[in-house]
Amino acid sequence: MSGRTIHVRVVSPITTRGFRRVEDLEALGHEGMIVSGSQIDEGPGSIECEFETAICVPDTIAKIVEAERDGADAVVIDCMADPALRPAREMVRIPVVGPSQAAMHVAAMLGHRFSVVTVMRRLRAQFENAAAIHGLSTRMASVRHVEIPVLELEDDLDATKVALVEQARLAVELDGAEAVIFGCTGLLGCAGAVREGLLAHGIDIPVIDPIPTAVNIAAALVRSGLSHSALTFPAPPQKELVGYPKLRAALPLAAE
Amino acid sequence: MSGRTIHVRVVSPITTRGFRRVEDLEALGHEGMIVSGSQIDEGPGSIECEFETAICVPDTIAKIVEAERDGADAVVIDCMADPALRPAREMVRIPVVGPSQAAMHVAAMLGHRFSVVTVMRRLRAQFENAAAIHGLSTRMASVRHVEIPVLELEDDLDATKVALVEQARLAVELDGAEAVIFGCTGLLGCAGAVREGLLAHGIDIPVIDPIPTAVNIAAALVRSGLSHSALTFPAPPQKELVGYPKLRAALPLAAE
Amino acid sequence: MSGRTIHVRVVSPITTRGFRRVEDLEALGHEGMIVSGSQIDEGPGSIECEFETAICVPDTIAKIVEAERDGADAVVIDCMADPALRPAREMVRIPVVGPSQAAMHVAAMLGHRFSVVTVMRRLRAQFENAAAIHGLSTRMASVRHVEIPVLELEDDLDATKVALVEQARLAVELDGAEAVIFGCTGLLGCAGAVREGLLAHGIDIPVIDPIPTAVNIAAALVRSGLSHSALTFPAPPQKELVGYPKLRAALPLAAE
Amino acid sequence: MSGRTIHVRVVSPITTRGFRRVEDLEALGHEGMIVSGSQIDEGPGSIECEFETAICVPDTIAKIVEAERDGADAVVIDCMADPALRPAREMVRIPVVGPSQAAMHVAAMLGHRFSVVTVMRRLRAQFENAAAIHGLSTRMASVRHVEIPVLELEDDLDATKVALVEQARLAVELDGAEAVIFGCTGLLGCAGAVREGLLAHGIDIPVIDPIPTAVNIAAALVRSGLSHSALTFPAPPQKELVGYPKLRAALPLAAE
Amino acid sequence: MSGRTIHVRVVSPITTRGFRRVEDLEALGHEGMIVSGSQIDEGPGSIECEFETAICVPDTIAKIVEAERDGADAVVIDCMADPALRPAREMVRIPVVGPSQAAMHVAAMLGHRFSVVTVMRRLRAQFENAAAIHGLSTRMASVRHVEIPVLELEDDLDATKVALVEQARLAVELDGAEAVIFGCTGLLGCAGAVREGLLAHGIDIPVIDPIPTAVNIAAALVRSGLSHSALTFPAPPQKELVGYPKLRAALPLAAE
Amino acid sequence: MSGRTIHVRVVSPITTRGFRRVEDLEALGHEGMIVSGSQIDEGPGSIECEFETAICVPDTIAKIVEAERDGADAVVIDCMADPALRPAREMVRIPVVGPSQAAMHVAAMLGHRFSVVTVMRRLRAQFENAAAIHGLSTRMASVRHVEIPVLELEDDLDATKVALVEQARLAVELDGAEAVIFGCTGLLGCAGAVREGLLAHGIDIPVIDPIPTAVNIAAALVRSGLSHSALTFPAPPQKELVGYPKLRAALPLAAE
Incomplete structure (x- = not known):
């Protein structure tokens, strides 16, 4: 696995446009690693409290699921509250890194x-x-x-x-x-x-x-063939979810 | 404050109807305390993982804000993951108790x-x-x-x-x-x-x-004139929120 | 158990008379809860060191045993050193709360x-x-x-x-x-x-x-049907005790 | 200080006679150290619970004060609950060691x-x-x-x-x-x-x-010129004490 | 710094030859990173106790200093006891990583x-x-x-x-x-x-x-422009050292 | 064991001569205990960093082994970094005390x-x-x-x-x-x-x-018949060691 180019996706869990510039993310790449970005559509303009940390989570999970479907090798969440880190890890098998x-x-x-x-x-x-x-x-x-x-x-x-x-x-x-x-x-x-x-x-x-540190750590995990533990973060059980259509679509069939 | 009848609201953060019976909650009351219940409309059918714990939060916060507006003296969250405990405390000043x-x-x-x-x-x-x-x-x-x-x-x-x-x-x-x-x-x-x-x-x-323990502890806090610290849980800053119309309506004007 | 009026006894482990006024304790009651007080006869005038914390213990235990015999539902010890908390719990089965x-x-x-x-x-x-x-x-x-x-x-x-x-x-x-x-x-x-x-x-x-907080917590324990663990605080073994006639009389027959 | 013969007193906080033999204690001595024993008069026959640990304390303090007055260089308490360790240290300036x-x-x-x-x-x-x-x-x-x-x-x-x-x-x-x-x-x-x-x-x-270990550690403290901290264990404040005539006599005038 | 090829040196702190094969180390490299190896000349044949962990340290430090002089960007110590990790960090400014x-x-x-x-x-x-x-x-x-x-x-x-x-x-x-x-x-x-x-x-x-994990983490540190803290690991003071000629030659002039 | 005169050896892990005066060590003795000193030949002039702490270890181990062969009952290491404490304990069975x-x-x-x-x-x-x-x-x-x-x-x-x-x-x-x-x-x-x-x-x-404290504690261990655990500090395995001729001679035959 260690020979190919690694793709790290940085997901910004805020709705303010223009704050995180994609070229700043791309500049973190180098030979053997590329970095791309995405951003949530629903949620807070920025994150400075427990409420905003919580309320960005549903769409952040959706964007992390999307990153895995896009073929990213790892995801970094673009916020020091590490929102969605633990729930998102239950939804994907690529490494999700909280900065x-x-x-x-x-x-x-x-x-x-x-x-x-x-x-x-x-x-x-x-x-x-x-x-x-x-x-x-x-x-x-x-x-x-x-x-x-x-x-x-x-x-x-x-x-x-x-x-x-x-x-x-x-x-x-x-x-x-x-x-x-x-x-x-x-x-x-x-x-x-x-x-x-x-x-x-x-x-x-x-x-x-x-962010640069987390991106490089994410790449190191990929190079080492490592991701988060499926025992700590097993896929969610199969179950009805009311609302959140994007997430309903993303829900894996329960592993069980 | 200690003389009057206390009203504790129990908020169930799951969408399955019939699982939590209102009469079981009311039976927790006694002379000097009444207990009522409410339930979220959007979210998981039950809570057994980090994903479900996270995804019930937005509507649980809304129901806790509603409880305060309904005149409840305290809220107990009806789940041992204590979902929404910390963000909801930023949104209301009545005690919010996680079981x-x-x-x-x-x-x-x-x-x-x-x-x-x-x-x-x-x-x-x-x-x-x-x-x-x-x-x-x-x-x-x-x-x-x-x-x-x-x-x-x-x-x-x-x-x-x-x-x-x-x-x-x-x-x-x-x-x-x-x-x-x-x-x-x-x-x-x-x-x-x-x-x-x-x-x-x-x-x-x-x-x-x-649940009985948390309800009685919530009443004890009310009797003692205590609630969560406004230094640990200050009101969220005033800021744009995309989506979540129920919560937008609930957002307090920032204290600052 | 939750329907009836609860009686919380506050035991003052100091010998100074007039410092703790019974009307201040009674004022902590409300519909559904009454509060009474008692005070030790032998021991320090107040508690400000390890020596005084230790020396008030024998008579404080006796007064807590007395409270249970008087029909109190719970006891609160009136000192922030929580003197006698652990030994008294071995002697009674009603909740003993240290403030x-x-x-x-x-x-x-x-x-x-x-x-x-x-x-x-x-x-x-x-x-x-x-x-x-x-x-x-x-x-x-x-x-x-x-x-x-x-x-x-x-x-x-x-x-x-x-x-x-x-x-x-x-x-x-x-x-x-x-x-x-x-x-x-x-x-x-x-x-x-x-x-x-x-x-x-x-x-x-x-x-x-x-004190108000401990009294309300004591009532919450009673309402919840809870007391301290008999595994942590089993009754003392049956054994000779030299001196301390009040306590000799109070000693339960060993459970064993 | 290190040249002279050291005298360590072992205080047994139980009232059962014959359990601790004085010759067993004396045998712990050697050239440069002698060991003596004493025993409380009021308290439990042995110590196997929190109640007995607490109830032996008043007379154990009295015996430790007596040891200092007898010229002992250090005291060891003869029970693994270390009863009276902290209050006794407020009453004497020779090292008191809990085994x-x-x-x-x-x-x-x-x-x-x-x-x-x-x-x-x-x-x-x-x-x-x-x-x-x-x-x-x-x-x-x-x-x-x-x-x-x-x-x-x-x-x-x-x-x-x-x-x-x-x-x-x-x-x-x-x-x-x-x-x-x-x-x-x-x-x-x-x-x-x-x-x-x-x-x-x-x-x-x-x-x-x-016991042998604690006795030898006590001697090591004396040889090193060390005792417990007077900042952690200052003398008790001067104050009325009801009952406990032996301890009233022992109370130091407050240092303050 | 992130654009160029990174060179990680793996230093084996044991004297047994043939146990660590250089081709196994080189195989850890990929586009953008090369891995080389070196091995101590004096010390234990393998490391399975505190004695062997300690005795390999002088020559391991020397080999880490040599790695920095050879132009390596980072060093990984090839033993799970992390021998020499802390002293070597005082001697070089490139990251030294303990596996x-x-x-x-x-x-x-x-x-x-x-x-x-x-x-x-x-x-x-x-x-x-x-x-x-x-x-x-x-x-x-x-x-x-x-x-x-x-x-x-x-x-x-x-x-x-x-x-x-x-x-x-x-x-x-x-x-x-x-x-x-x-x-x-x-x-x-x-x-x-x-x-x-x-x-x-x-x-x-x-x-x-x-080892693969530590090598990839070392590269991530280099890519992130990070090394160990010079406040935790300042250069050793300038001072006489008896014996250890290789280390004497390696000692930096004290920063002071 | 407690009756005889105890011999404690203090090993100085620095090469500077004259800093530690033998008469200062001897003055720590008293009736029933004598204190002697020795000093390493190779290593740092003094110890003020991790490098110096590490580099004094080989010869300090040798001097501790020598102390046991000289008939000392216990060893104290003369440095507050406790260098060689753990490896030396694997090499001798007399107590080795770090100050x-x-x-x-x-x-x-x-x-x-x-x-x-x-x-x-x-x-x-x-x-x-x-x-x-x-x-x-x-x-x-x-x-x-x-x-x-x-x-x-x-x-x-x-x-x-x-x-x-x-x-x-x-x-x-x-x-x-x-x-x-x-x-x-x-x-x-x-x-x-x-x-x-x-x-x-x-x-x-x-x-x-x-140093006086550690010497007296070392004597207390000897008087109590205690030394470090052979389960925590078993003898090193029998194995080739390149270099360090003094230590090769000292290596015990593996117990196994």
């Missing part, structure tokens, strides 16, 4: 403790709960935020980067972080600037940009 | 370790993840199952009870449980028989029937 | 992390050990104190409330608390003022007054 | 995981709670029991030893133990026989006899 | 719990300690072994595979594993057969072959 | 939480990993440092002591420590001054000097 899960595991491999620097304070509990489920609570130093909503991150990108550097610096100096993860995939492309900003303070740590 | 969360905390108060006896093996990871988020992993002895689907539990109720006693007994003897929780709210009313079955084996432990 | 244990589990249900605001610094280890035993260490944000001894809390009640608000605010802003528990039952009745004080700082979180 | 705490830390130093083999099943929760407080839950493999009451251990000492070997063997083979602790100080002197019994099964692990 | 660390994090991403199936029982503590350091103890179901020494694994490869399938099956059925990792890199190439053997028992889980 | 492991367990016995005050910031991860392996993460409050290299600690001993008091004070006031451990054995003899410095700030806590 939050992947980035936390990569950070834990690279440094002693990591911090997440995200957009809004209210996401702290979500990230801490995610770390608890991943088994990584003891490796998470803190969750910090810049208090800039997702859709305003690019309004003043320089201010955003300055705020990211400041919170990352505090994560290192006050919380004991030795690696940093962006807590929003909307920050794609800022890692270089933030790493330089930290180096200017004498802080030399990995700054993890979740 | 899994409530039963685990009650079990931890009553005995040294508890086990969950549920319907299907595949739910084990979900319950273990829930315990991790509740902070109760060290108090959970095991998750066991009878391998009977939800909608077949009542086909041969005696066989179901025998299977429950057997798994509860093994939880005590092999896994170290000192209390047991039913891992499906469809088992409402079986606690007495299972407790007697265990006593016949010389095992005298609490057998927790999640 | 610290109950308040911590309720707080964990309502918010992401909780802090305890108690009277003296020296109690920090006791609360952290209690959380470890309850399995809730990961949900406790911090233990803070106002450094006012129990018997002086009411000397300047306004100053006490100001100090409580200040420590609760720091718990939220520095320690990450999203709910707060009073760490002394002597603070009964202060929750409203502290919650308002926090709201004035823009902090909207549950403030848990342990 | 359960000491044995668990020593076991954790010597092998990967340890099991406790105790007398009765009902003590399992107490030992697991103790491990949680000591921070050693992850190092405890299991708590096993021989179901022989304390005062009957010597009725058929050979049968007792056979049962100990059997449970220790199962702890190794089924639970993953790599060291074993006796869970009752009444088993003093059995370690050699149990270790030989295990060797006959090809199992070469430390078998920890808690 | 045990990488495989555990990948397994935790793919399934609820994972088990390690290794060669000898005595390695259990080492793997459990590794999981504790990685923060993954709660995700590890068990460590099982086939009791076949490393250098005898290929003597009867069919018997080895049968034993692997049997232990993996028990890990799933008794210990709750939902993914399996080979606990010895000498098992390279057996994953397909073991996965098929499990499928024949109706068990459909990921079987992780550590 | 870090011993001091952490003793601190956990004496106070609620402990902090380590060490020399360099970069050692933080090593101490936190050690606590994770010992099972004591929940009892460790923090790791602090004075940023003075080992070999410069004595250049201005008064300044070193002032820095130690300052960091210990911050550990208590900011991190919640209630006991303190020196994180470098080069600080031997400073405990009295640091304890006095803390008392001058009103802080009365144990200050643990690791």
Whole structure:
């Protein structure tokens, strides 16, 4: 399996058009891997709370099922809440990678403790709960935020980067972080600037940009012939579903 | 607040009609507390996997918002996956109680370790993840199952009870449980028989029937003037939502 | 069992008379529940250390046994050290509720992390050990104190409330608390003022007054037909006891 | 301090006379260390439950205070429930060592995981709670029991030893133990026989006899000039105590 | 960086020649990635204990330094004890990947719990300690072994595979594993057969072959522009070293 | 065994001569115990990183084997990284004590939480990993440092002591420590001054000097007839070793 070109699909679980540019995704490809994108049609404009995390799930599942039918080798979900990660894994057999899960595991491999620097304070509990489920609570130093909503991150990108550097610096100096993860995939492309900003303070740590990292991890899984466990994520039982016509069509016949 | 009659609404997040009988819910009331029920219109027929847990959420949130508008003092979600618990808490200010969360905390108060006896093996990871988020992993002895689907539990109720006693007994003897929780709210009313079955084996432990327990805990919260934290569950930000017209109507104006 | 009026007894494990007013306890009742009080005759004037926590235990057990003989349906121990909780549970079959244990589990249900605001610094280890035993260490944000001894809390009640608000605010802003528990039952009745004080700082979180909460949880257990596990808390073995005549009389014949 | 002869007092918190022989304690001494014993006058005949663990505490504290006044350099409590350990440490400044705490830390130093083999099943929760407080839950493999009451251990000492070997063997083979602790100080002197019994099964692990181990650890603390932290265990506040005349006399004037 | 061909060096920390065939390593490459191998000159013939894990370290560090000088983009250590992982990371700035660390994090991403199936029982503590350091103890179901020494694994490869399938099956059925990792890199190439053997028992889980997985993860790190944290792994201080001439030559001038 | 004079050997795993004075070690002896010292010939001048911790191991193992052949009853390793602790335990049957492991367990016995005050910031991860392996993460409050290299600690001993008091004070006031451990054995003899410095700030806590503590714990193990578990640390398998002639000579014949 390892010889051929791998196709990774990135599914954006928000309805705002133009926020995620397809050329930014395609630029993540290289010889041996191509990256494509898709986006949900129904759901929130962006994701900054438990409600929005939940409400994007039905259409995100549909887009992940579609990706498998399109022949993608793996899917990455384009949101640090990892919405639909677990239900979608029950619906497809290609690897589905959550950037939050992947980035936390990569950070834990690279440094002693990591911090997440995200957009809004209210996401702290979500990230801490995610770390608890991943088994990584003891490796998470803190969750910090810049208090800039997702859709305003690019309004003043320089201010955003300055705020990211400041919170990352505090994560290192006050919380004991030795690696940093962006807590929003909307920050794609800022890692270089933030790493330089930290180096200017004498802080030399990995700054993890979740989407490129998750895409490369997805490819690594494909190259290794691995996907999520069918024991943890068996196909849903065959059963009536009221509403959600796109998903009804996607439901596999129960394996049983 | 403690003097008046309390109204607890039980919201069933499945579309199968006739499974949850309203008279069973009303019978949970007593002087000072009434219990009512409602049920979702769109979603799965029953809940036995991550996909079904996720797909019932949008309409469950809508029914919880409706309960608050109906004047209910508290809501209990009628499923041991606690679907919609966290997003719904962002949408209402009355207490929203998940029977899994409530039963685990009650079990931890009553005995040294508890086990969950549920319907299907595949739910084990979900319950273990829930315990991790509740902070109760060290108090959970095991998750066991009878391998009977939800909608077949009542086909041969005696066989179901025998299977429950057997798994509860093994939880005590092999896994170290000192209390047991039913891992499906469809088992409402079986606690007495299972407790007697265990006593016949010389095992005298609490057998927790999640819906009555959650309803009484919900009333206790109301009597104590308590609800979920607005810092953990602030109202969602004001933002465009594509689709989900019932929820669009329900969205509060952002507090900010 | 759920239809009748429930009787909850609150046992005060201190010998100072007049500190706990019976009318404050009776006011916690409502239609369907009455609350009564009793107090130990031998032991410390108040409880602020491990020594006093230990030395109140023999007479507290005797008063809990007495409560069961008086026909109470449940007992709440009137001290946040939960003294006698575990030994008393071996002596009676009605639910015995510790306000610290109950308040911590309720707080964990309502918010992401909780802090305890108690009277003296020296109690920090006791609360952290209690959380470890309850399995809730990961949900406790911090233990803070106002450094006012129990018997002086009411000397300047306004100053006490100001100090409580200040420590609760720091718990939220520095320690990450999203709910707060009073760490002394002597603070009964202060929750409203502290919650308002926090709201004035823009902090909207549950403030848990342990005695009302524990009384309502005790009633919820009775309504649900639940008590502590007889496997965790079997009756003591039949055996000679030198001294403690009140307890000798109370000792059940061993079950064995 | 390290040059002189050290005096360790072993305080037995049970009222049964003749169970703990003073010559067995004295035999633990050697050049540079002497061991003496004392015993409580009021309390249980033996300790096998939470009630008995609690009820021996007042007189045990009194005997520990007496030991310090007698010039002992350290005290060891002669029970694996470590009764009075924390309150007594507030009353004296010489090291007070609990054999359960000491044995668990020593076991954790010597092998990967340890099991406790105790007398009765009902003590399992107490030992697991103790491990949680000591921070050693992850190092405890299991708590096993021989179901022989304390005062009957010597009725058929050979049968007792056979049962100990059997449970220790199962702890190794089924639970993953790599060291074993006796869970009752009444088993003093059995370690050699149990270790030989295990060797006959090809199992070469430390078998920890808690009283000799705790006595030697106590001496090591004295030689190192160490005692318990006065920040964790400050003297009790000065305050009225009703009853307990021996303890009233012992109460230090509050340091404050 | 992502466009060019990546070179991953696999360093074998054992002195036995012929055990690790270079063509097996080269076969892990694909378009965009080449894999090369090297092997230590001084140290143990194979690694099955703490002593051998420690004694291979000096020369393994030297070979990793050499890999960086040879222009490799990343290094994978060819042993599931991850020997030299932490000290070598202080000596080079290219990513150094331990197959045990990488495989555990990948397994935790793919399934609820994972088990390690290794060669000898005595390695259990080492793997459990590794999981504790990685923060993954709660995700590890068990460590099982086939009791076949490393250098005898290929003597009867069919018997080895049968034993692997049997232990993996028990890990799933008794210990709750939902993914399996080979606990010895000498098992390279057996994953397909073991996965098929499990499928024949109706068990459909990921079987992780550590070396291919670690090589692909190493490439993913390089593609993502990431390496280990220089805050966790700063260069060693400049200081005299007696002996170890190869390492003396390799020591970087201290950054300070 | 308890009657005779015990001989504890302290092995210094650094090559700098004159740093560890033999008379300082001998002064730790008393009636019934003598202390001797030895030092490695090949390895680092001091130990302040993972590289140096690893590279001292081969010769430290050799010196520990030599100690057993010299008739020592126990060995203490003279470095807070506990280098060679686990591999050396496979090579000898006398107790091998790591001062870090011993001091952490003793601190956990004496106070609620402990902090380590060490020399360099970069050692933080090593101490936190050690606590994770010992099972004591929940009892460790923090790791602090004075940023003075080992070999410069004595250049201005008064300044070193002032820095130690300052960091210990911050550990208590900011991190919640209630006991303190020196994180470098080069600080031997400073405990009295640091304890006095803390008392001058009103802080009365144990200050643990690791070498005297470890030596006395080693003697306590010998007096108790205990050593490390042969199940956790069995002798290495018989196998070829290339290089390391001193160790080849020391290798026991495999037990098998």
